[in-house]
Amino acid sequence: MKRFYTDATCAAVDGGYQVMLDERPLKTVGGRPQIVPSQALGEALAREWSAQGEKLDPTGFIMRDQTDFAIDVVASDPSDTVERTLAYGETDTLCYRADPEDALFARQNEQWEPIIEAVEQREGVRFARVSGVVHRAHPDTTLPALEAHLNALDPFALAGLHTMTSLAASLCIGLEAMVERADPDRLWDAATLEEQWQAELWGRDAEAEDAHNAKREAFRSAFNWSKLARG
Numbered sequence: 641m642k643r644f645y646t647d648a649t650c651a652a653v654d655g656g657y658q659v660m661l662d663e664r665p666l667k668t669v670g671g672r673p674q675i676v677p678s679q680a681l682g683e684a685l686a687r688e689w690s691a692q693g694e695k696l697d698p699t700g701f702i703m704r705d706q707t708d709f710a711i712d713v714v715a716s717d718p719s720d721t722v723e724r725t726l727a728y729g730e731t732d733t734l735c736y737r738a739d740p741e742d743a744l745f746a747r748q749n750e751q752w753e754p755i756i757e758a759v760e761q762r763e764g765v766r767f768a769r770v771s772g773v774v775h776r777a778h779p780d781t782t783l784p785a786l787e788a789h790l791n792a793l794d795p796f797a798l799a800g801l802h803t804m805t806s807l808a809a810s811l812c813i814g815l816e817a818m819v820e821r822a823d824p825d826r827l828w829d830a831a832t833l834e835e836q837w838q839a840e841l842w843g844r845d846a847e848a849e850d851a852h853n854a855k856r857e858a859f860r861s862a863f864n865w866s867k868l869a870r871g
Contacts, residue, residue, distance in 0.1 A: 641696045648689035650682035657682030659689060670712035674704075677796055678871030681707070706865045710799035718798060722790040725802045729786050729811035730778070733831065737771050744837055745771070751830045758819075759812045763789060767812070786811070800866030807831070807859045817863055824863040828856050 645661035656675045659666040659682060666674045666685075676682050685703050692700060714721045734752040738744040756767055765782040790798060797818065805814030808831035817827050829836070832852065844852070 643692055643694050643696060645689070648686045650679065650686040659685045661689060668708040668711050670708065672711050674707060674711060676707060676869065678869055680871050681865070681868040684868050702861045703865055706799065706803065706862060710796045714799040714802070715795035718791070718795060721798055721802050722787060725790055725798070725805050725811065725814070726783065726787050728805045728809060728814070730783060731775065732767065732812050733808070733810045734812050735767050735769050736773060737769060739771050744834070747837065748833060751833055755816050755830060756812050759815050763815070796869040797866070800862055800869060803862040804859060804866070807855055807862065818866065824860050828859050
Protein backbone atom coordinates (compact mmCIF):
# COMPACT_ATOMS: atom_id res chain seq x y z
CA MET A 641 0.00 0.00 0.00
CA LYS A 642 1.25 3.47 -0.85
CA ARG A 643 1.72 6.00 1.92
CA PHE A 644 -1.53 7.98 2.14
CA TYR A 645 -0.53 10.66 4.66
CA THR A 646 2.15 13.30 5.14
CA ASP A 647 2.41 13.87 8.88
CA ALA A 648 1.96 11.55 11.87
CA THR A 649 1.55 13.21 15.25
CA CYS A 650 0.37 12.31 18.74
CA ALA A 651 -2.51 14.28 20.27
CA ALA A 652 -4.14 14.28 23.68
CA VAL A 653 -7.77 13.10 23.46
CA ASP A 654 -10.47 12.02 25.88
CA GLY A 655 -9.17 8.89 27.59
CA GLY A 656 -5.51 9.19 26.63
CA TYR A 657 -3.48 9.81 23.49
CA GLN A 658 -4.07 9.02 19.83
CA VAL A 659 -2.04 9.12 16.61
CA MET A 660 -3.24 11.62 14.03
CA LEU A 661 -2.44 11.05 10.36
CA ASP A 662 -2.77 14.48 8.76
CA GLU A 663 -5.03 15.36 11.71
CA ARG A 664 -7.25 12.30 11.16
CA PRO A 665 -7.51 10.13 14.29
CA LEU A 666 -6.16 6.61 13.84
CA LYS A 667 -8.25 3.51 14.45
CA THR A 668 -7.25 -0.07 15.16
CA VAL A 669 -7.49 -2.87 12.63
CA GLY A 670 -10.78 -3.78 14.31
CA GLY A 671 -12.16 -0.28 13.77
CA ARG A 672 -11.93 0.99 17.34
CA PRO A 673 -10.31 4.33 18.25
CA GLN A 674 -6.63 3.59 18.90
CA ILE A 675 -6.39 5.49 22.18
CA VAL A 676 -3.44 4.61 24.41
CA PRO A 677 -2.89 5.41 28.10
CA SER A 678 0.43 7.28 27.88
CA GLN A 679 1.94 10.05 25.82
CA ALA A 680 5.16 8.06 25.56
CA LEU A 681 3.40 5.20 23.78
CA GLY A 682 1.40 7.58 21.59
CA GLU A 683 4.58 9.29 20.43
CA ALA A 684 6.26 5.93 19.77
CA LEU A 685 3.30 4.91 17.59
CA ALA A 686 3.51 8.21 15.71
CA ARG A 687 7.22 7.62 15.08
CA GLU A 688 6.41 4.23 13.52
CA TRP A 689 4.10 5.93 11.03
CA SER A 690 6.59 8.74 10.38
CA ALA A 691 9.37 6.23 9.67
CA GLN A 692 7.45 4.59 6.82
CA GLY A 693 8.57 5.21 3.25
CA GLU A 694 6.54 5.77 0.11
CA LYS A 695 5.16 2.24 0.49
CA LEU A 696 3.95 1.00 3.86
CA ASP A 697 5.94 -1.91 5.28
CA PRO A 698 3.75 -4.02 7.62
CA THR A 699 6.82 -5.34 9.46
CA GLY A 700 7.53 -1.81 10.66
CA PHE A 701 4.39 -1.61 12.79
CA ILE A 702 5.44 -3.65 15.83
CA MET A 703 4.11 -1.15 18.36
CA ARG A 704 0.88 -0.68 16.41
CA ASP A 705 0.22 -4.43 16.24
CA GLN A 706 0.70 -4.87 19.99
CA THR A 707 -1.53 -1.86 20.66
CA ASP A 708 -4.28 -3.24 18.42
CA PHE A 709 -4.00 -6.57 20.26
CA ALA A 710 -4.54 -4.76 23.57
CA ILE A 711 -7.58 -2.86 22.31
CA ASP A 712 -9.24 -5.27 19.87
CA VAL A 713 -8.53 -8.58 21.60
CA VAL A 714 -7.66 -8.13 25.27
CA ALA A 715 -9.99 -5.27 26.14
CA SER A 716 -12.92 -6.96 24.40
CA ASP A 717 -12.53 -10.21 26.38
CA PRO A 718 -10.00 -9.94 29.24
CA SER A 719 -11.04 -13.29 30.76
CA ASP A 720 -9.83 -15.22 27.72
CA THR A 721 -6.39 -13.58 27.86
CA VAL A 722 -6.22 -14.16 31.63
CA GLU A 723 -6.98 -17.85 31.11
CA ARG A 724 -4.36 -18.26 28.37
CA THR A 725 -1.73 -16.37 30.35
CA LEU A 726 -2.42 -18.25 33.58
CA ALA A 727 -1.91 -21.57 31.80
CA TYR A 728 1.80 -20.78 31.50
CA GLY A 729 1.98 -20.48 35.28
CA GLU A 730 0.46 -23.91 35.77
CA THR A 731 3.37 -25.55 33.90
CA ASP A 732 5.94 -22.77 34.17
CA THR A 733 9.21 -23.58 32.41
CA LEU A 734 11.22 -22.32 35.38
CA CYS A 735 9.67 -24.96 37.66
CA TYR A 736 11.00 -27.94 35.68
CA ARG A 737 14.65 -28.68 36.35
CA ALA A 738 17.17 -31.30 35.36
CA ASP A 739 18.12 -34.05 37.82
CA PRO A 740 20.20 -32.65 40.73
CA GLU A 741 23.29 -34.60 39.64
CA ASP A 742 23.26 -33.00 36.17
CA ALA A 743 25.46 -29.96 35.48
CA LEU A 744 22.48 -28.16 33.96
CA PHE A 745 20.66 -28.27 37.31
CA ALA A 746 23.18 -25.92 38.93
CA ARG A 747 22.80 -23.34 36.15
CA GLN A 748 19.01 -23.56 36.30
CA ASN A 749 19.06 -22.94 40.04
CA GLU A 750 21.46 -20.03 39.63
CA GLN A 751 19.40 -18.23 36.99
CA TRP A 752 15.86 -19.36 37.75
CA GLU A 753 15.59 -19.36 41.53
CA PRO A 754 16.04 -15.58 41.97
CA ILE A 755 13.24 -14.97 39.47
CA ILE A 756 10.80 -17.45 41.01
CA GLU A 757 11.59 -16.31 44.54
CA ALA A 758 11.03 -12.66 43.60
CA VAL A 759 7.60 -13.50 42.14
CA GLU A 760 6.70 -15.64 45.16
CA GLN A 761 7.59 -12.87 47.58
CA ARG A 762 5.85 -10.15 45.59
CA GLU A 763 2.64 -12.11 44.87
CA GLY A 764 2.46 -14.09 48.11
CA VAL A 765 2.41 -17.47 46.34
CA ARG A 766 4.48 -20.66 46.19
CA PHE A 767 5.50 -22.64 43.09
CA ALA A 768 6.34 -26.34 43.10
CA ARG A 769 9.77 -27.20 41.67
CA VAL A 770 10.18 -30.45 39.77
CA SER A 771 13.20 -32.46 38.64
CA GLY A 772 12.13 -34.07 35.40
CA VAL A 773 9.05 -33.56 33.24
CA VAL A 774 6.32 -35.18 35.37
CA HIS A 775 3.76 -32.52 36.29
CA ARG A 776 3.40 -31.55 39.94
CA ALA A 777 0.61 -29.21 40.95
CA HIS A 778 1.35 -25.98 42.76
CA PRO A 779 -0.20 -25.39 46.21
CA ASP A 780 -3.96 -24.89 46.01
CA THR A 781 -3.79 -21.14 46.67
CA THR A 782 -1.18 -20.29 44.01
CA LEU A 783 -3.17 -20.24 40.77
CA PRO A 784 -6.24 -18.48 42.27
CA ALA A 785 -3.95 -15.76 43.67
CA LEU A 786 -2.23 -15.32 40.31
CA GLU A 787 -5.58 -15.27 38.53
CA ALA A 788 -6.79 -12.49 40.83
CA HIS A 789 -3.64 -10.51 40.06
CA LEU A 790 -4.13 -10.91 36.29
CA ASN A 791 -7.80 -9.94 36.53
CA ALA A 792 -6.79 -6.70 38.24
CA LEU A 793 -4.58 -5.59 35.35
CA ASP A 794 -5.74 -3.08 32.76
CA PRO A 795 -5.92 -4.31 29.14
CA PHE A 796 -2.56 -2.78 28.18
CA ALA A 797 -0.70 -4.30 31.10
CA LEU A 798 -2.38 -7.65 30.51
CA ALA A 799 -1.58 -7.55 26.79
CA GLY A 800 2.10 -6.89 27.42
CA LEU A 801 2.27 -9.55 30.10
CA HIS A 802 0.62 -12.14 27.85
CA THR A 803 2.96 -11.49 24.94
CA MET A 804 6.11 -11.72 27.06
CA THR A 805 4.82 -14.75 28.96
CA SER A 806 3.96 -16.67 25.81
CA LEU A 807 7.32 -15.90 24.19
CA ALA A 808 9.18 -17.03 27.33
CA ALA A 809 6.80 -19.94 28.08
CA SER A 810 6.95 -18.68 31.66
CA LEU A 811 4.49 -16.60 33.65
CA CYS A 812 7.22 -15.97 36.23
CA ILE A 813 9.41 -14.33 33.60
CA GLY A 814 6.46 -12.34 32.27
CA LEU A 815 5.59 -11.06 35.74
CA GLU A 816 9.21 -10.21 36.51
CA ALA A 817 9.44 -8.29 33.21
CA MET A 818 6.65 -5.99 34.42
CA VAL A 819 8.70 -4.83 37.40
CA GLU A 820 10.37 -1.42 37.22
CA ARG A 821 14.06 -1.67 36.26
CA ALA A 822 13.67 -5.24 34.98
CA ASP A 823 16.42 -6.39 32.61
CA PRO A 824 14.82 -7.90 29.48
CA ASP A 825 18.06 -9.48 28.26
CA ARG A 826 18.69 -11.23 31.58
CA LEU A 827 15.12 -12.51 31.59
CA TRP A 828 15.32 -13.73 27.99
CA ASP A 829 18.58 -15.52 28.74
CA ALA A 830 16.79 -17.26 31.60
CA ALA A 831 13.86 -18.17 29.35
CA THR A 832 16.18 -19.77 26.79
CA LEU A 833 18.68 -21.27 29.22
CA GLU A 834 18.11 -24.86 28.11
CA GLU A 835 18.27 -23.90 24.43
CA GLN A 836 21.56 -22.12 24.98
CA TRP A 837 22.87 -25.04 27.03
CA GLN A 838 22.22 -27.39 24.12
CA ALA A 839 23.84 -24.92 21.70
CA GLU A 840 26.97 -24.85 23.86
CA LEU A 841 27.13 -28.65 23.75
CA TRP A 842 26.19 -29.28 20.12
CA GLY A 843 26.32 -25.94 18.34
CA ARG A 844 23.52 -24.04 16.60
CA ASP A 845 22.94 -23.71 12.85
CA ALA A 846 22.24 -20.41 11.13
CA GLU A 847 18.50 -21.03 10.84
CA ALA A 848 18.16 -21.79 14.55
CA GLU A 849 20.26 -18.75 15.42
CA ASP A 850 18.04 -16.50 13.28
CA ALA A 851 14.92 -17.89 14.95
CA HIS A 852 16.45 -17.37 18.39
CA ASN A 853 17.38 -13.77 17.62
CA ALA A 854 13.94 -13.02 16.15
CA LYS A 855 12.20 -14.22 19.32
CA ARG A 856 14.63 -12.24 21.47
CA GLU A 857 13.78 -9.08 19.53
CA ALA A 858 10.06 -9.82 19.85
CA PHE A 859 10.48 -10.13 23.62
CA ARG A 860 12.44 -6.87 23.79
CA SER A 861 9.78 -5.13 21.71
CA ALA A 862 6.98 -6.34 23.98
CA PHE A 863 9.02 -5.27 27.01
CA ASN A 864 9.59 -1.78 25.58
CA TRP A 865 5.93 -1.47 24.57
CA SER A 866 4.80 -2.39 28.09
CA LYS A 867 7.16 0.15 29.62
CA LEU A 868 5.91 2.88 27.27
CA ALA A 869 2.30 1.99 28.04
CA ARG A 870 3.01 2.52 31.76
CA GLY A 871 4.39 5.94 30.88
